[in-house]
Amino acid sequence: MTRLILLGPPGAGKGTQAQVLAEVLGIPHISTGEMLRNAVAAKTPVGEKALGYISKGELVPDELLLDLVRDRLSQPDAHKGWIMDGFPRTVKQAAFLDELLQELNETCECINLEVPDEVVVERMLGRGRPDDTEEAIRTRLKVYHSETTPLIDFYRERSSLKSVNGDRSLEEVTESLKQLVAS
Numbered sequence: 001m002t003r004l005i006l007l008g009p010p011g012a013g014k015g016t017q018a019q020v021l022a023e024v025l026g027i028p029h030i031s032t033g034e035m036l037r038n039a040v041a042a043k044t045p046v047g048e049k050a051l052g053y054i055s056k057g058e059l060v061p062d063e064l065l066l067d068l069v070r071d072r073l074s075q076p077d078a079h080k081g082w083i084m085d086g087f088p089r090t091v092k093q094a095a096f097l098d099e100l101l102q103e104l105n106e107t108c109e110c111i112n113l114e115v116p117d118e119v120v121v122e123r124m125l126g127r128g129r130p131d132d133t134e135e136a137i138r139t140r141l142k143v144y145h146s147e148t149t150p151l152i153d154f155y156r157e158r159s160s161l162k163s164v165n166g167d168r169s170l171e172e173v174t175e176s177l178k179q180l181v182a183s
């Protein structure tokens, strides 16, 4: 049973890799970024509230996310495992997920996708998503370093952290991830 969190900076390739792995393993890919973008496109109340934060590259407030994640993990397809990217992004979100998994009597592991800042900036500028403006990218990286990197220690202390060098070709990264997941 695979329950996996992919950690790493924005633009590290978490979403792409999560998608591939999820397909290989036959489990759902849960991306809070994608869920939020869908909510924005569908103009739901959550989407309307989230839009301003997303376009500036800021974190969407927890109250919009926690219910979204709780609901998603309680859907039937998530009972056979999942790969999550973009969540948790703060220690508070990680503590929430920890509690949720305890309630469900489940555990998860975490892989940190390591990519240097200058590489992710270049990748994001080439990607052309609406929130990939230089200003928003700079904010996302700043938020990543202050809010999300503490999670590396959070999961390391729980002995559930592994790392993969994400500064390689898509296929090479996928291969390393597959090996780690199988081990």
Ligand code: ADP
Binding pocket: 009, 010, 011, 032, 033, 034, 036, 053, 054, 055, 057, 058, 059, 060, 061, 065, 085, 086, 087, 088, 089, 093, 140
């Ligand atoms: P990236 O990894 O390139 O930043 P994501 O798709 O993961 O892209 O996230 C896009 C945006 O969605 C973030 O900049 C943020 O505004 C919002 N978002 C996604 N996940 C979270 C989260 N767990 N907590 C707060 N905001 C989030």
